[in-house]
Amino acid sequence: MSEPTQPKGSDDPAQVAAFEARIARGETIEPKDWMPERYRRQLVRMMSQHAHSEVVGMLPEGNWITRAPSLRRKISLLAKVQDEAGHGLYIYCGTETLGVDRAELIDQLLAGTAKYSSIFNYPTLTWADMGAIGWLVDGAAIVNQTMLAHASFGPYARAMVRICKEENFHKRQGYEIMATLAAGTPAQKAMAQDALDRWWWPSLMMFGPSDKESPNSAELLRWKIKQKGNDELRQRFVNLTVPQAAAIGLHIPDPLLTLDKETGDWEFGPIDWNEFMQVISGNGPCNRERLAARRKAHADGAWVRDAAVAHAAKDAARSAA
Amino acid sequence: MSGQWPLWEVFTQPADGSPHEHAGSVHAPDAEMALQNARDVYTRRGEAVSIWVVPSSAITASSPAEAGPFFDPGNDKPYRHPQFYKVPRGVKSEE
């Protein structure tokens, strides 16, 4: 989906210069401050996609709540999924400060015209996938969101600060699941390894295409919405995760993975961007299922929303009388 | 479909004795549900001992474009700060 490009010169050049000077000084931009139309649009695009990802991200894990192997695992997973709902709300609330309605954004999601993170279009086949998601998907999200907590737009940065405080629990509960399985029976260990094999590459794709290929990267960096490029963040994630896999005796499914002794970076093999493009354009294994589940949940909740409005109206009428 | 619920700004007090701070916003059909939604969204880990919700439409904010002249009266009065005043050498003062 390509963004309509803003006709050049529609923003006052003096105002753009003053704005860019503020960015250069590291100032925070607040909703009522003047901003270039393109900055506003990039934020709406990025923040709404982020919010949708939190919401759709509840589905693959929600799939396992009723089948968690113990009460301890169940309450943790339930709390984690509830946090993701909260994350979606924090970011929708931040997006609304830019003058868009949450209802409008949700309509776009339900209509299938909005994007969300490609990772949530993969299926959760075994309990070990709950471990892999917490460890890898939330792990990758932490790397990304820690950077976004310094975004130049105040409401986005503040939502990220709030989210980052909650993500460590998500990652640790996932890693604990993986570590427990990896130390279990051969079948349990195989299940953990299988989950890592399936989630590893999609997790690396979460950071988006290489900066050289990413149409939005340069602009986001220039305006300090992002402080670091996709490749740098991906590398950071790999460097953090490789030793974590080794510590629990699991094997990263990449024959080309090697430590560059000079840089300290774990060099990894090529990412299948073709797969990424397929999934992001709607042809991943679960795209249709995810949207169908969201639509059904939204439709099933309509009577609750209507009842709440009716109750509020009745109450208001009563207290006016 | 009933359109979107009104927007409420949420202020939370992190601990007894501290001031309420803006936490974010929620949508809710009435004040009671706004409070409940605010609790569920912003205080899942005991982050607050008190919550205020205010209809967003009830908030009047100063304009960033006029921040310069608006706050100017407070910016050019150094004599409102203790550093403006000289104290003889060796005299201890309370700051």
Ligand SMILES: [Fe+2]
């Ligand atoms: Fe999240």
Ligand SMILES: [Fe+2]
């Ligand atoms: Fe999370």
